[in-house]
Amino acid sequence: MSTSIPDVFVVGSGPTGLVTALTLAQNGVTVRIIEKLPHFPFGQRGSGVMPRTLEVYHFLGILDDVKRRGILMPDLLQYENGEPDERTARLLGQDAACEILREHLKKHGVEVELSTELCYLEQTDDGVTATIKNTRSGKETLKAVHVKYLVGADGARGVTRKLLDLSLLGETEEKFRILIGEVEAFGINDKNWHKFGGMPFDSAMLCPTDRTAKEGIFSLTCTGPELDFKRGAEDHDYLRQFALSVAQLPELKIGEIETIVDYRPNIRIVSTFQVGRVFVAGGCVLINSLFTKFNLAWKLALASKGLATSSLLETYSTERMPVITEMLQRTTAIVSKLTSDDEGMKTRIKTFPRPVHLKQLGVNYRWSSIVIDDQQQDFRPNGHTGVAEPASAYIVEEGGRLHGGDRAHDATGxxxxxxxxxxxxxxxxxxxxxxxxxxxxxxxxxxxxxxxxxxxxxxxxxxxxxxxxxxxxxxxxxxxxxxxxxxxxxxxxxxxxxxxxxxxxxxxxxxxxxxxxxxxxxxxxxxxxxxxxxx
Incomplete structure (x- = not known):
């Protein structure tokens, strides 16, 4: 743990907080990161690593570790009445990704402080005073820490959003609900992603993890109208029998269920990502995307060093808000299609569609006030802001030229x-x-x-x-x-x-x-x- 007075205080040690802290540390900014939990969370959660995320990992210098720890995306095996019908990225659980990020943070002298939570914050023109509570020694101690900036990466239910009095706009999607966790599984190969049934009907999936080859641990996903979600989250025997009944595969055996989470997507967003010198990211803005914190961290690094223009930090909200808003609209449409109960669903679900734009390679900031493109004359003017904006913040035209604000392209050789x-x-x-x-x-x-x-x-x-x-x-x-x-x-x-x-x-x-x-x-x-x- 760094003993110096930090420039930036990060609340929350999930991927959002860790990527923010690592980027700041790589920029020579002193940072302190706290986590109210007494131990690091265990479990896969979101394990799919998109191409753009791999690019970010490359820039952070952790891609080789991710490749060593993760596994390639397996081919999907769709089962019908217990018989496989094979159909033709990289997978790494959130716990493993966070472990890699923490190891790289240690190289910069930064370690996550467990059993430490934010209680209050006060802002002045020159900084933020955060009051934190520590319970590691078995007794509570309060301490005030003064920093230049604070980043709340403690999720939508975390204290940072509440202390800032930021309301969440939107709704929770009740139709799309799944139980997801890690289980021992036997009787199936560890090379394929095994899918039994399909939404909106009862379904179960078993996907290999980075622990499958050595420990036989698969990621289990269950959903469907006949599933009692509350009971399944608490009663492992019930959940085990549900998965086996859907699979109808006699040779399949499910052993210990290590973790299970009842997941429902929150299609909600805060109205702003910045209040003075305090910023919210990750779950607080309701998108688990590396790009949100990646967008913030480099700007925060320049501001911490006194090198940024006075308005640079404001572009964090103005650049990310249109992207996240459109992302929510598009993913909501996908969820609605997946949960449709029309007659064509059985046919569509077998194809397991994944729109190419979900790879996030088309996310752009072409309208941003800090982006310059001397050829850019094809965007419609935005009468509210006086700047230009593209037709989409999430998709770029296929075969079109590169614009200012687009993802920077690689070039080999x-x-x-x-x-x-x-x-x-x-x-x-x-x-x-x-x-x-x-x-x-x-x-x-x-x-x-x-x-x-x-x-x-x-x-x-x-x-x-x-x-x-x-x-x-x-x-x-x-x-x-x-x-x-x-x-x-x-x-x-x-x-x-x-x-x-x-x-x-x-x-x-x-x-x-x-x-x-x-x-x-x-x-x-x-x-x-x-x-x-x-x-």
């Missing part, structure tokens, strides 16, 4: 002129710096030299520069002043970022892996950073 190593853009991006990509397709080096000289005005380490070239012989003059000079041997970077390059095209990638700007020349670079960094 890049040859580092300085080291001769083969690398990729995702290895150049990072959580603690902006990356400027200078696409040099001209014999005139003056515009590029001017931009590299401009970067010397900013604090060292805040911005990394990468010159991208088709012909290494044309950029010799820039090798000494750029952090990276990369030969785009296969043309992947040029194709991804600007296939119609003109003179001095520049892409600026934010620490959260979003394209902050697509501009041309020195003026565009200065305009972008004037919106991000304090003068």
């Amino acid at each position: 890049l040859i580092d002129i300085k080291t001769k190593d083969i690398t990729r853009l995702f290895n150049v991006f990072g959580t603690d710096h902006h990356t400027i990509l200078l696409f040099c397709d001209s014999a005139v080096m003056t515009p590029y030299s001017s931009i590299l000289q401009l970067l010397q005005r900013y604090r060292k380490g805040l911005i990394q520069s990468a010159v991208i070239c088709k012909d290494p012989s044309t950029v010799t003059a820039l090798v000494g002043s750029a952090d990276f000079v990369l030969h785009d041997r296969d043309g992947h970077a040029y194709a991804a970022y600007d296939p119609n390059l003109t003179s001095c095209s520049v892409a600026i990638v934010r620490p959260d892996g979003v394209v902050g700007a697509l501009v041309r020349g020195l003026d565009g670079v200065e305009r972008y950073f004037s919106r991000i960094l304090a003068a």
Whole structure:
């Protein structure tokens, strides 16, 4: 545990709090993270890891650990009357993901403080005073901690939202209700995701986990009109018999049920994600998405260091609110379709549909006030805010060009002129710096030299520069002043970022892996950073 006075206080040690804390720590920001529970939660919960989440794990430097611990998404086996009918991501339980994040936090001297909870908070112009209660020693002790900012990652039922008096707008979806937990299972292979029955009728699923090969532990999901959810959550024998009756598979045996949770989706959202110097994230804003805290953390890091513009933190709410609102609308529609009782449901459910946009690769902030795109003239104006907004915050047009505000694309096969190593853009991006990509397709080096000289005005380490070239012989003059000079041997970077390059095209990638700007020349670079960094 860090003994220094923290810049940021994080309440809650789920994925939201841990990703926020790790990103801040990687930015050199002192952070303290507390958890009111006496021990870390155990169980899979959400185990599916989406492609965009894997990208975030890459930026955080934990992807290799996730790959070692997680398992590949298994093929689905649909059973009809006890007979399998095979149909053709990566899985990692929340407990395992949190363990990996905690281990990486320890490398920065930060450990989660258990049996410690937030009781009160008071705000002033220069910080937040949090009163915390600790019960680790068996007796209660109260202590006041003064910090610059506080992040509430303790869920919708947590104390942070209540202390801020933030109301939840929306409803709980009662039609979609499932029991999910971890069980011992025998008599089925550990290579497939086994599905028996299907919504809206009685159904059960057994999915391999990272513990299946060694311990025989599967993730169990049960639902249906004949399931007594309250009894199933408390009576393991009853739940075991329900799953076996749905499966109708004589060789299937279910042993110990380790954990079970009664889950109903809350289609609700708070009205704002920020009150002064206190922010809510994760379950508090009702989306268990790495991008919400990833969006906040880099901005909070700059603000903690006194480097951010006064309005930068406000973009946390303005960027994430449209995304989350649309996500709730789309997932609500999916839930409604899954719980429909019309005659065509039996046929549709067998296909186990998963819309491609749920991979979250199309999430964008094209309308954001801090995003610049010199080609962006195709969005309709928003009369309320005076800024532009896209038709969707969750989906980008297929085959369209990259825009400012979109997810930054990777490009492989890049040859580092300085080291001769083969690398990729995702290895150049990072959580603690902006990356400027200078696409040099001209014999005139003056515009590029001017931009590299401009970067010397900013604090060292805040911005990394990468010159991208088709012909290494044309950029010799820039090798000494750029952090990276990369030969785009296969043309992947040029194709991804600007296939119609003109003179001095520049892409600026934010620490959260979003394209902050697509501009041309020195003026565009200065305009972008004037919106991000304090003068």
